[in-house]
Structures are given as C-alpha cells and as structure tokens.
Amino acid sequence: xxxxxxxxxxxxxxxxxxxxxxxxxxxxxxxxxxxxxxxxxxxxxxxxxxxxxxxxxxxxxxxxxxxxxxxxxxxxxxxxxxxxxxxxxxxxxxxxxxxxxxxxxxxxxxxxxxxxxxxxxxxxxxxxxxxxxxxxxxxxxxxxxxxxxxxxxxxxxxxxxxxxxxxxxxxxxxxxxxxxxxxxxxxxxxxxxxxxxxxxxxxxxxxxxxxxxxxxxxxxxxx
Numbered sequence: 001x002x003x004x005x006x007x008x009x010x011x012x013x014x015x016x017x018x019x020x021x022x023x024x025x026x027x028x029x030x031x032x033x034x035x036x037x038x039x040x041x042x043x044x045x046x047x048x049x050x051x052x053x054x055x056x057x058x059x060x061x062x063x064x065x066x067x068x069x070x071x072x073x074x075x076x077x078x079x080x081x082x083x084x085x086x087x088x089x090x091x092x093x094x095x096x097x098x099x100x101x102x103x104x105x106x107x108x109x110x111x112x113x114x115x116x117x118x119x120x121x122x123x124x125x126x127x128x129x130x131x132x133x134x135x136x137x138x139x140x141x142x143x144x145x146x147x148x149x150x151x152x153x154x155x156x157x158x159x160x161x162x163x164x165x166x167x168x169x170x171x172x173x174x175x176x177x178x179x180x181x182x183x184x185x186x187x188x189x190x191x192x193x194x195x196x197x198x199x200x201x202x203x204x205x206x207x208x209x210x211x212x213x214x215x216x217x218x219x220x221x222x223x
Contacts, residue, residue: 004216009107010167010177011130019201020169024088059143060144062077108133109144166185169189186198
C-alpha cells in the first residue's frame with residue numbers, strides 16, 4: 001500500500017474506546033430525551049419521533065435542535081453528558097499499553113463535548129495518549145457524518161486524508177472519512193463493504209495499524 005506516510009490515528013470516543021454494551025450511551029440517550037421534554041416541552045413520544053428524524057436528517061439530535069429550535073448548545077452538552085461513568089466503564093490497562101505502543105499521534109474526534117471526552121479518557125486511564133481532542137465545538141457544531149466536519153478536522157490537523165487512520169464503531173461515520181482518503185477501521189457492529197477494515201473490539205485495532213505501518217512506512221516489525 002503506497003502513498004503518504006501515516007501521521008494520525010483518529011478515534012471516535014463513545015462505543016469505540018469502550019464496548020457498546022457498557023450502557024453509557026443508553027444513559028446519555030435518556031438524558032437527550034429528558035432534555036427535549038424538560039427544556040423544550042415535547043412529550044416523550046414527540047421527542048423520540050424528532051430524535052429519529054434528526055438522526056436521519058442531520059446526523060445528531062444536537063444538530064437538529066440547533067437548526068430547528070435555536071437551542072443553546074452549551075446547555076445541551078452539559079445536560080446530556082451529566083451522567084456517572086463509574087457504573088459503565090472502568091480503567092483499561094490493556095488499552096493503555098496498546099496506545100503506548102502505536103507510533104502515531106492519537107486524536108479524539110467526537111460529536112460530544114471535550115469535557116465529556118476528557119472524563120471518559122481519564123476513567124479509562126488513557127488520557128495521556130491523546131494530545132488532541134476535536135469535539136463538536138472545534139468543528140463549529142458540524143458533526144459526523146457530515147463531510148464538512150471531516151474537512152474541518154483535517155484543517156485543524158494540517159493533514160491530508162491519506163495521512164490518517166480513522167477508527168469508529170459506526171460504518172455511517174466511516175464512509176465520509178474514507179471518501180477523503182483516510183484508512184477506515186470499524187470496531188464491532190455489522191461489517192460494511194464501505195470500510196477498509198472491520199475488527200471485533202478496540203484492542204484488535206493494533207495488528208491492523210502495524211500492518212499498515214509495514215506496508216505504508218516500511219516498519220519491519222511491531223514491538
């Protein structure tokens with residue numbers, strides 16, 4: 001595999017760095033519904049119907065609420081991420097060791113807030129590996145899978161797509177990255193022909209990265 005040298009290893013946060021079965025995103029989802037009921041006055045049924053439409057049309061509930069209800073995004077982000085992490089995720093020493101072995105700059109790219117990302121990374125015990133967190137604010141509230149969000153993170157990184165590997169649990173979020181030349185790795189979920197690699201869990205990303213480094217950059221072996 002030829003092309004530019006790999007520089008960045010970009011990770012989604014929720015349901016990617018920790019298992020989707022943790023229940024954390026279920027709690028956040030509940031908070032989103034409560035926000036729409038308590039702050040905007042929708043019935044639970046109306047809130048759920050709008051959330052489904054916003055997901056399909058805009059990619060996230062936040063973007064739909066910004067476009068159609070002009071909400072305060074800071075209030076939204078603080079409200080929906082006000083959940084305890086301890087019942088759902090725990091320190092992951094194996095992930096910490098894996099990230100320490102991989103010789104690329106690690107980046108978080110999340111539709112959530114930087115505060116939420118930092119809390120999750122601290123809880124997992126891997127915050128030291130991520131010098132760059134690109135949250136939804138950093139891309140001016142564009143979000144995955146809007147291609148503009150990906151173009152903006154590349155501008156932040158001063159990078160070209162082929163210099164990046166992008167890891168996410170959602171194939172829908174990986175497709176725009178691949179269209180920009182990034183190498184895409186899907187963690188868990190149903191395999192999708194529109195991504196480059198599919199792995200069962202986050203620790204299985206490592207052998208894929210070493211394969212790419214050997215093919216692209218001439219690394220002869222992994223540690």
